Amino acid sequence: MFAPTPSPSLLLSQTPLAVDECAIGKDKRPRQQAPGAWPPVALTLLVFGTVWLALLSFVSLSPPTDNIEQLTWVHSLEGGYYKHPPLPTWLLWIPVRLFGINALTSYAVGAACTLASMAVMWRLLCRLRDERYATIALLAALCITFYNGRLYYYNHNVVLMVFVAASAATYWQAFRTGLTRWWVALGLTMGLGALAKYQMAVSVACIVAFWLHQRSWRVLSQRRGLLLATLVSMLVFAPHVLWLRAHDFAPIQYATSSSLGVHLQGLRRWIESTHWLTDQLLNRALPAWILLGLTVFHVRRQAPRSQALPNKMASEPDAASRVFLLMYGFGPLVFMFAMGLLTGAELQLHWGTPFLLFAVPAAMELAGRHVAWRAVSMRPVCLTFAALQLVLVLVDGLTSPRGPAALQDGHWRTFDSAALARAIEGPARAELNGRICVVSGPPAVAGALALQLADHPEVLIDGRYDRSPWVSPSVVSRCGELMVREGPLLAGWTAAGPRFPSLSWYAERPAGAPAQNFAQAPTRPSLAGKKPLHRLLPGPHARARAAG
Numbered sequence: 001m002f003a004p005t006p007s008p009s010l011l012l013s014q015t016p017l018a019v020d021e022c023a024i025g026k027d028k029r030p031r032q033q034a035p036g037a038w039p040p041v042a043l044t045l046l047v048f049g050t051v052w053l054a055l056l057s058f059v060s061l062s063p064p065t066d067n068i069e070q071l072t073w074v075h076s077l078e079g080g081y082y083k084h085p086p087l088p089t090w091l092l093w094i095p096v097r098l099f100g101i102n103a104l105t106s107y108a109v110g111a112a113c114t115l116a117s118m119a120v121m122w123r124l125l126c127r128l129r130d131e132r133y134a135t136i137a138l139l140a141a142l143c144i145t146f147y148n149g150r151l152y153y154y155n156h157n158v159v160l161m162v163f164v165a166a167s168a169a170t171y172w173q174a175f176r177t178g179l180t181r182w183w184v185a186l187g188l189t190m191g192l193g194a195l196a197k198y199q200m201a202v203s204v205a206c207i208v209a210f211w212l213h214q215r216s217w218r219v220l221s222q223r224r225g226l227l228l229a230t231l232v233s234m235l236v237f238a239p240h241v242l243w244l245r246a247h248d249f250a251p252i253q254y255a256t257s258s259s260l261g262v263h264l265q266g267l268r269r270w271i272e273s274t275h276w277l278t279d280q281l282l283n284r285a286l287p288a289w290i291l292l293g294l295t296v297f298h299v300r301r302q303a304p305r306s307q308a309l310p311n312k313m314a315s316e317p318d319a320a321s322r323v324f325l326l327m328y329g330f331g332p333l334v335f336m337f338a339m340g341l342l343t344g345a346e347l348q349l350h351w352g353t354p355f356l357l358f359a360v361p362a363a364m365e366l367a368g369r370h371v372a373w374r375a376v377s378m379r380p381v382c383l384t385f386a387a388l389q390l391v392l393v394l395v396d397g398l399t400s401p402r403g404p405a406a407l408q409d410g411h412w413r414t415f416d417s418a419a420l421a422r423a424i425e426g427p428a429r430a431e432l433n434g435r436i437c438v439v440s441g442p443p444a445v446a447g448a449l450a451l452q453l454a455d456h457p458e459v460l461i462d463g464r465y466d467r468s469p470w471v472s473p474s475v476v477s478r479c480g481e482l483m484v485r486e487g488p489l490l491a492g493w494t495a496a497g498p499r500f501p502s503l504s505w506y507a508e509r510p511a512g513a514p515a516q517n518f519a520q521a522p523t524r525p526s527l528a529g530k531k532p533l534h535r536l537l538p539g540p541h542a543r544a545r546a547a548g
Contacts, residue, residue, distance in 0.1 A: 037131065041122055041138065045115045048142060048389075049151065053111055055393060056152040059400030060413040063103040066155030067110065068447035071101050072459045076470035079243030082250045082461075086240065087195035088159040101456060110154030113162050114147050117357065120165040124172065125361055128321045133373045136295065137364060139385040141357040143287035146350075148389070149396050156197040157353035163193030164203045164354045168328050171207050172321075174225055175216070183225035187232025194237050198251075199354065206331040210324055264344040273340030276347040280333060280356055284349075287388050288360055291381070296371050298380045322365050329362020412444070416499065420445075421452035423497040424505050428482045429455075431507035437479035438471055445484055445503065457482070480510040 063071070073081050073089045074096050080086050092109055099105045118138055125134035142148060166189040174182035186207075193200035216222035244252070255261070264272055332355035340347045364373065399409040401416075408414060428436055439450045440460035450457050460481065461467040483506045489495055496503035 041119065041135065044138075045118060048148075049111045049115050051389075051393070052148055052151045053107055055397060056149075057104060057107055059397055059402045060152070061401050062413060062415045062417040062448045063106060063451070064150075064153050064155075065412055065444045065447075066153055067103065067106040068444055068451065070154055071096070071103075071106055071451065072443065072447045072461065073470075074101065075458050078469055080240055080247065080251060082247075082467045083254050084156050084197060084251055085195045086243075087192060088154070088156050091159060092154070101451070103451060106154040107152040110158050111151050113154070113158045114151055117161040117165040118142065118147070120162070120169055121357055121361075124165070124169045128172070128325065130374060132376060132378065133361075133364070135378065136292075136373060136376060136381055137361045139381060140288040140291045141360045143291050143385065143388050143392070144285050144356055144360075145287065145392070146284055146353045146356060148392055150353075157199075157350055159196040160193055160199060161354040161357070163189050163196055163200060165357070167193060167200075167203050167207065168324075168358065171210075172324060174229070175211075175214075175222070178219075178221040178225060180225070180228065183228045184232055186225075187229035188236060190229065191233035191236025194233065195240055197354075198255075199351065202332045202335050202355065203328075205335060206327050209331060210327050213323060213327070214320060259346045259348055260343070262344060262346040264340075264346060269341050269344050273337050273347060276340060276349060276352075277333060277337045279349050280352040281359070284352065285356055285359060287392065289363070291384050291388060292360070292363065292367070294384050295376055295381050296367065299371060299376055302377070322368075325358070325361045325365050329358040329360070329365075333359065415448065417448035417452050420449055420496060420500055420503070423500070424449070424482070424484075425453055427494070428505065428507045431509060432480045432482065433510065435479065436482050438476055438481040439484065440481050441484035442486060445486065449484060476508075477511040481508050482506075483508060 062068075069083075070089055070092050074092045077090060077093055078086055081089065092106065095105050095109050096102075099108075118141060121141065122134045122138045125137050167186060170182055170185040170189050173179075174186050190200060190204055193203065211217075211222070211226060216226070244250075333352070336347055336351060339345055364371075397403055398407045401408060401414045425436070436453055436455045436457045438460050439446045439453070439457050440463045441449075443459070443461045446459045446461070450459050458471050458475075459468065460471045460476070463483070465471060465473060484496075485493070485504055485506075486502050487504075489504050493504040493506045495501075496505060
């Protein structure tokens, strides 16, 4: 029976909201779906991660440019960096102290973030639906090419994905129970997500939209809870705000001077925004739709039609969770598409990484009125998943630098940074008295080169100290620096070799070192604002696009 003093969750249940387990009295509310069994899922994720990381580390001649960026920034823990907030770099700091600043460390951390996000989503879906539904969604999401062929990426989108999934899980628990600890947890996930990337605002918008849709403002515990979560998130984010003020809001300026500041006009807004949405749903997520489609086909073929139809007596709590999954799955895609149309921003294709995994359960919800996911046999689903993964592995391997020359895709991973280091290291060390302390130049090239050099030098991004707080002018004055540049060969510079026709280098000796043997000392060019390497290299590199 009801207690004499209604609890917040009971008050919530007495409104038209009727949310999930709070729909009736505490003593009579239906039990939540039991969490699924972890061992099979953990084993699946472990095998998946091991296979893909082994392949990707073998076929890539250089780490992704985003991994290089993080391995460059991790030399110094800052309150922020010139392009992004600081959390991904902070998270990488302990692993590199344990295992060193190298590509494999960044691969492992990136994969751990992606797989952790999948595990959180699976657990949430077990609670909202059942284990079979959650497992089908997990296998389909692992087919999205963001999460297999890019499993070794470590960047702000990958870290943000963890907090997008965590915010969904904690908000549902807060919404369902009204307990203070879940609202605090939601505030922490929102604040930490914002410290990963400002795009966390997209997930916050989904939460607010669902909160409004369920008329949660009519319930005191929901109003107080959302306010508490907001205050906690602001408290977590506040130190970064102070850093932004002290550094002239550098990441905001970077964003508005790049993709967000493009301001496409007229028809181009529609074309670019539509291209972004189409790429997310019909390119990146296409293997997931194939798996779900074949699953539905198998159910329709094997089971009687009466079993393929769900129970029409869907409860109100199920209706609330259905709206929740639809908003979290499709809301970010709609938000991004609308932003492109309204502001003319140039939407980057990788911006869907943190959100696209939830499009799978959202699509399953749309199909749920015609398919009883509980009736699905897992054996054909697992076989389809294995077949799709095999195809994806073969495609990735054949188009890589290890595949036939005719099939190589010419992406950044084909840039042979080890060969560049072999061509430069010996002569440069001779010029710099036997040690290379600093490499200065474009971030991708200089960072990839630094990772391959035996001295593991620090990187002076674009020759700018304001973007490289880990490098001090006194170090350069004392040790000198190795400068690399892209473009025509200048007087006094040395070509990097026939494999790198657009690259050249110059060793600037320490202050007070003997004069160099050049007839004329070269003037140090500005390294900022140069075109990316893939636009300057001939052949397949001309087709490359550095992924962010």
